[in-house]
Amino acid sequence: MASLPLSSFPAPAALLAEASRRAALASVPRPPEARGPAARLLLGELATFAAPVVRPLRQSFALPHTENPQIVMLLPGLGTHPVRMRFMAEKLEEAGHRTKRWGLGFNLGPSEENFAALRGRLAQLHARYDRRVVLVGWSLGGIFAREIAKHQPEHVAKVVTMGSPFSGTPYANNAWRLYQLLAGHAVDRPPVEAQLSIKPPVETVALWSPRDGIIAPRSAAGHPGERDRAVALRCTHIGFSNSPEAIRAVAEELERTRPG
Template sequence: MASLPSPNRSTWQQLGTLGVELARRRALAFEPRPEGVRGPAWQRLLGELATPIEHWQAARRAAALAAAMREAPQPVPAHSRPVMLLPGFGTHPARMKPLATTLEQAGHRVSDWGLGFNFGPSEDRFARLVDRVATMARREEQPLVLVGWSLGGLFARQIAKALPDEVALVVTMGTPFSGDRRANNAWRAYQLVAGHSVDEAPLAQDLATKPPVATVALWSPRDGVIHPRSAAGWPGERDAALALRVTHLGFAAHPEVARTLVDVIARY
């Protein structure tokens, strides 16, 4: 029976480098939270587990309402606008498909951000996204509406600052743009996966400053991941803040969120 080859020096060096990197990321994940800074209570975090049930219940209510209104006169469709959806940290654009479907039914042209899973920002990813927004705005001959969930909302706000002529409206959903960057229950996971501190992230500068375009923040008092105050912001950091009673995960697909987006886009 042939023996297995033994690892060579290069393999051991690679394993050693990997071990150092894993230790560094573990240290980032277990950094102490600043004194006085808190994320949502653990009860709210556990409440995120109920998101699928809430979506099912909300979808049943929406279907019943649609059936009851089939004979009613239908409203005139809103003016069609190009909309880009930006996913939250660690998620794929497919998670926001229910929002896209409702927006398309309202007459809008919807696209995702084109970068796959959102595992955090880098200078290259941000540059590619800026190019994509600029290209789409030229093709559409109209500035875009950017809808960002959680970390995706930070991308949206920063893109609007870089391309104010190509962005007409920014809508953030459970996005931690205001206050301390550790006032949430996701910063440790972010530092573990992204490999850098939230203070050193490529998008970490000037997060609270309002983009020079209409900016609406959707937030929830039930959010188990992001502190409601961080997602709602303060006057001057956004133009309006609207509260929805959904979980943080619910922002990606809840029918009430979808209806609110249609209303907000029609209003701005």
């Protein structure tokens, strides 16, 4: 296999400069009016990382078999890969739905290229199955889902967000520094045009939790007019991707989705 020319790799000085720029972004002060969840809730998120380890020790669960199968695209959260949503995908598949990855690998923030690729992926799935697709987005993935649905409502049956910060200030969370470090831009200045609080022209449901240690509950629940319904769960933020409660809530929303 031919090796890549050295000229295709960034120079060490350029890498260092970019790392310094991103570190500076991550160290700016939070606006005084913005507040994330309490520290005790953030600590509670740490236990959720053990979920894949302890899951085999716990009693399994199964979803009822669906009478209303859907095509579902799962969109991962900030800094995560679709594999983090694999358990949800497996349970939905066992119930009779067809799940699809978003096709972008790790979620490292928005860009024009990412949005173009995601729009193409959505159009491809719609054409392949001749069905509108349900977009289920965890955290930042839900922001992607809402924005894509605004551009291609004809391809979307429904949007379900899980702990996604679409309402209020984008600094009302405990991950904005990490976001700026990974994405390389200020959380309130994305490189794409977006008006996060405006509801997509399709049914849009916001799953949120008062136990969320990452995203402020009001930011994830939104206000009337910013979504069609808000559904409160009791999971952590990380638990949205793999807890039985969250998976059942998503399955219920799929059952409530109109066919076609």
